[in-house]
Amino acid sequence: MPNVFIPYSSSIIKAVFIERPNRFLIRCQLVEKGDVIEAHLPDSDRLKELLIQGRELYLLPNSNPARKTKFSAVCVKDFTSGNWVSINATLPNKVAGLAFEQHQLSEFSSWTHLRGEYSKGNSRWDHLLEKDGEYMVVEVKGVTLVNREGTGFFPDAVTSRGTKHVRELSQIAKEPGWHAAILFVAQRSDIKELQPAAEIDPDFANALLIAKRAGVTLSACRCHVTPDGMRLLDQIPVNLNI
Template sequence: MTKVKINYSSLMVPSYFVERINRFMIKCKLKESGEKVEAHLPDSGRLKELLIEGQEVYLLPNDNPKRKTRFSAVCVQSADSRGWVSINSQVPNRIAQLAFSSNILLSYKGWEYVRAEYTKGHSRWDHLLKRDEEQMVVEVKGVTLVNDKKIGFFPDAVTSRGTKHVLELIEINKEKNWKASLLFVAQREDIEEIRPATDIDPVFSEALKSAAKSGVKIVGCRCKVSLDGIQLLDEIPIHI
C-alpha cells in the first residue's frame, strides 16, 4: 500500500492527563515543568477508556491569541501503555482524503476522488467520488474504542447524528447513478476488526445493519499512531 501519513509536529510536548473539563477541554500536567495547563480536545467522544488520570498525552502548543487554550491534544497512550491513539476527530477525514486521492483503498478501486464536503439531501458529506456515470458520497467515522480481543467498536457514546447519516445514506444509495458509503477509520493499530457498539447505541447498530442489507458500502481501515505521526496501514473487516 502506498504510504499515506500525516506527520506530527516536532514541537509536541509530553504531559499527564489530569481531568476532563468539558467535551472539548482537558487539564494536563506538563511532564517537564509540572505546570497544569488546559488543552483543547478535538474529539467530543466519551473517550472514557483513554482519558485516564496519569496517562501520557502529547500536546501541541499554539500561539494563536484567539484560542482559549495554549495547547491542543494530539494523541494519548493506550490503556495498556503499548501504543498511541489519535484523539483528533478531524484526522480520520484527512487520512481518508489522502487515501482517496491516491486511490489506494481496494474497496474503492476505480473510484476517482472529486472533492471534500459535498452537500446532497439534508447533509454535507465528507467526500464525493465518481466512476463513469456514477457518483458516491462517503461519510467517515473515527474509531478509538477497543476491547481485549482487539475488536474496535463505534460509537463510544450515543450518536443521533451518526444514525441520521446512516439512514440518509440508505436513501441516497437507492437513487439512480448514486452510491453511498461509510468508512470507519481506526485511530490505533491494535484494532483488527470493527463492529457496531450495540450495547452503547442499539439504534445506530440497527441502522447500520439496515444500511449493509440495502447495499451501502461499509469499509474499515486502521492506522498506526506514533509520536512521528499517524499512518494508514490496511483495510480491516467490518462485522455487523
C-alpha cells in the same frame, strides 16, 4: 503498505492527563516544566477508556491568539496495550481523503476523488467520489474504542446524528446514479475488525444493518499512531454481528 501519513509537528510536548472539565477541554501537567495547563480536545467522544488520570499524552502548542487555550491534544498512550491513540477527530477525514486520492483502499480504488465536504439531501458528506458518470458520497467515522480481543467498536456513546447519517445514506444508495459508503478509520493499530457497538447504541447498529442491505458500502481501515504522526496501515473487516 499504503503511503498515507499525517505528520505531527516536531514541537509537540509531552504531558500527563489530569481531568476533563468538559467535552472539548482537558487539564494536563507538562512533563518538562511541571506547569498545569488546559488544552483543547478536538474529539467530542467519551474516550473514558483512554482519558484516565496519569496517562501520558502529547500536546501541540497553538499560537493562534484567538484561541482560549495554548495547546491542543494530539494523542494519548493506552497503558493496557502500550499503543498510542489519536484523539484528534479531524485526522480520520484527512487520512481518508489522501487514501482516496492515492487509490489506497480496495473498495474505492476505481473511484476518483472529486472533493471533500459535499452537500446532498439534508446533510454535508465528508467526501464525493466519481466513476463512469456515477457518484458516491462517503461518510468517515473515527474509531478509538477497542476490547481486549482487538475488536473495535463505533460509536462509544449514543449518536443520534450518526444514526441520522446512516439512514440518509441508505436512501442515497437507492437513487439512480448514486452510491453511498461509510469508512471507519481506526485511530490505533491494535484493532483487528470493526463492529457496531450495539450495546451502546442499538439504533445506530440497526441502521447500519439496514444500510448494508440497502447497498451502502461499509469499509474500515486502521492506522499506526506514534508521536511522529498517524500512518494508514491496512484495511480491516466490518462485522455486523448483531
